[in-house]
Amino acid sequence: MTVLVFIDSDFPAGRIADANQPQLFATDLGATRGDGIFESLLAVENKPKKIQAHLDRLASSATLLELEIPTAEQWRAAIDTALAEFDQPEAVVKLLVTRGVEGAKQATAWVQVSPLPALGKQQRERGLTVILLDRGYDSEVALRAPWLLLGAKTLSYAVNMAALRYAQQHGADDVIFTSADGRVLEGPTSSVLIAKVSEENGSQLKRLITPQLDSGILPGTTQGALFAAAQRAGWQLGYGPLEPKHLYEADAAWLISSVRLLAPINSIDGQQIGEDTQRAELTAELSAILASTE
Amino acid sequence: MTVLVFIDSDFPAGRIADANQPQLFATDLGATRGDGIFESLLAVENKPKKIQAHLDRLASSATLLELEIPTAEQWRAAIDTALAEFDQPEAVVKLLVTRGVEGAKQATAWVQVSPLPALGKQQRERGLTVILLDRGYDSEVALRAPWLLLGAKTLSYAVNMAALRYAQQHGADDVIFTSADGRVLEGPTSSVLIAKVSEENGSQLKRLITPQLDSGILPGTTQGALFAAAQRAGWQLGYGPLEPKHLYEADAAWLISSVRLLAPINSIDGQQIGEDTQRAELTAELSAILASTE
Numbered sequence: 001m002t003v004l005v006f007i008d009s010d011f012p013a014g015r016i017a018d019a020n021q022p023q024l025f026a027t028d029l030g031a032t033r034g035d036g037i038f039e040s041l042l043a044v045e046n047k048p049k050k051i052q053a054h055l056d057r058l059a060s061s062a063t064l065l066e067l068e069i070p071t072a073e074q075w076r077a078a079i080d081t082a083l084a085e086f087d088q089p090e091a092v093v094k095l096l097v098t099r100g101v102e103g104a105k106q107a108t109a110w111v112q113v114s115p116l117p118a119l120g121k122q123q124r125e126r127g128l129t130v131i132l133l134d135r136g137y138d139s140e141v142a143l144r145a146p147w148l149l150l151g152a153k154t155l156s157y158a159v160n161m162a163a164l165r166y167a168q169q170h171g172a173d174d175v176i177f178t179s180a181d182g183r184v185l186e187g188p189t190s191s192v193l194i195a196k197v198s199e200e201n202g203s204q205l206k207r208l209i210t211p212q213l214d215s216g217i218l219p220g221t222t223q224g225a226l227f228a229a230a231q232r233a234g235w236q237l238g239y240g241p242l243e244p245k246h247l248y249e250a251d252a253a254w255l256i257s258s259v260r261l262l263a264p265i266n267s268i269d270g271q272q273i274g275e276d277t278q279r280a281e282l283t284a285e286l287s288a289i290l291a292s293t294e
Numbered sequence: 295m296t297v298l299v300f301i302d303s304d305f306p307a308g309r310i311a312d313a314n315q316p317q318l319f320a321t322d323l324g325a326t327r328g329d330g331i332f333e334s335l336l337a338v339e340n341k342p343k344k345i346q347a348h349l350d351r352l353a354s355s356a357t358l359l360e361l362e363i364p365t366a367e368q369w370r371a372a373i374d375t376a377l378a379e380f381d382q383p384e385a386v387v388k389l390l391v392t393r394g395v396e397g398a399k400q401a402t403a404w405v406q407v408s409p410l411p412a413l414g415k416q417q418r419e420r421g422l423t424v425i426l427l428d429r430g431y432d433s434e435v436a437l438r439a440p441w442l443l444l445g446a447k448t449l450s451y452a453v454n455m456a457a458l459r460y461a462q463q464h465g466a467d468d469v470i471f472t473s474a475d476g477r478v479l480e481g482p483t484s485s486v487l488i489a490k491v492s493e494e495n496g497s498q499l500k501r502l503i504t505p506q507l508d509s510g511i512l513p514g515t516t517q518g519a520l521f522a523a524a525q526r527a528g529w530q531l532g533y534g535p536l537e538p539k540h541l542y543e544a545d546a547a548w549l550i551s552s553v554r555l556l557a558p559i560n561s562i563d564g565q566q567i568g569e570d571t572q573r574a575e576l577t578a579e580l581s582a583i584l585a586s587t588e
Contacts, residue, residue, distance in 0.1 A: 004320050017320070024318040024325055026298050026311070026404060031318055032390065034328020034450040065452065066459060096326065099455075110320060134439045136431040138474065145428045147457040156328040156450030158359065161393075163441040165360060180432065180474065 030098025324392025485514030
């Protein structure tokens, strides 16, 4: 079952639409040009998680694409309507905006609520087999070439989907993109995290590191929430630059995202990452920290 | 007026659908992931131009995206149905295929026929102001990274659209993308051509050059048709590599595509290309050659 709620000025709480009927015009620039933006988030007990972080990132994507999008109030009302209609303990909530029907100069915006895919939980529990794939861009291009829309979460995800298919055909579950200048970037639908654990003056020092955010990657809302909470729990934080060798030398590494949450990486390009027991312990510790966030 | 004809196994000639009603599911991966491919072509007197070249390129895009698409016969039947319904002296025909509704494992495929935009003719007549923009990729990445889908005409066109908006905001009509290693690539919706005219042993030597096709660009169907016809008319042909200096040294340069056809470039980054009279003469000569093709 999928619930759709369109944002429509005639319906202050959003307009519920039948997902089993066509709802988009064939000339919508979302469908013909991938010209739009989106967010995916988790809802628990009809309450969206990290809603403000997602609305903020949606607004930032909209700025990069020069799209006028609905207000935060309109989104919140439509999300509430959709979640009340769906009414399940857990749900995936997607916010989508396209540039609208060709020539109409009016964005199409809707909320989609659907069940959690079973695969996410499985991958979180058994861990991921990952391969590194070249993203083609160098890590500085985002700053000099805003038209490449790096840092915007656009509907033009064909390359992300192709990278995941390529991984599956090569016996892997997921991908970490690297830049042309050899930096670790992000997954096609996730952020990259590593942990380094060391002893210093007899006490344990735990450090959580993610690639630097100005390298043309999407700022991860779940990475952001975990970082804030982990710091409160005594972890040190670091922001790249990361190279593949840092992944191989890590005590644990994860792909983190809003719906699959913290998924441990068992191996990258066939090389085991960290040690099984420590990886499981660190995953349990950080998952508990993440679960404590809003 | 827009005519839509969906490819549907229950309708051998295609299923005509009302473009003024929603026809796509909101969960179609074309709309939510830009996961699909397309072609745009011109039809004159209800006859599509270069139809086989477009069907061939669509098939090649489908291979890169691992999409199962309708047969050439199904496309031809649907195009004929749509053109008969539209019935105008000239039309833009789009062929679109998405990966279909999430989970359904069945492509969505349709033909859209609509009027020619007025802008194309204007730009052909008055010429283009162009800027160079970095495409971020180096010219060899297509060969080593097939997951980047370079060479496929995907629905993930948000960057191409953003580049055109950037050009318009900077007083230009269009863009030529360059590679990270300084090569001339293509326009966001067109191929690049230059002409060099020289005297050799008292006779005029005319050379038409386009960037090499293995540099991660889309093989242009109109460039291909013009090259074949120009060779028959005595022109020499060349395939890059081209750098920006070759554009500035050209006797004329064009952006060429299926609907706007051969549009002369007046200037690139503020620098005039060639000389007005010669540019006009070469444009007239090559436009006549192009008009003589199927």
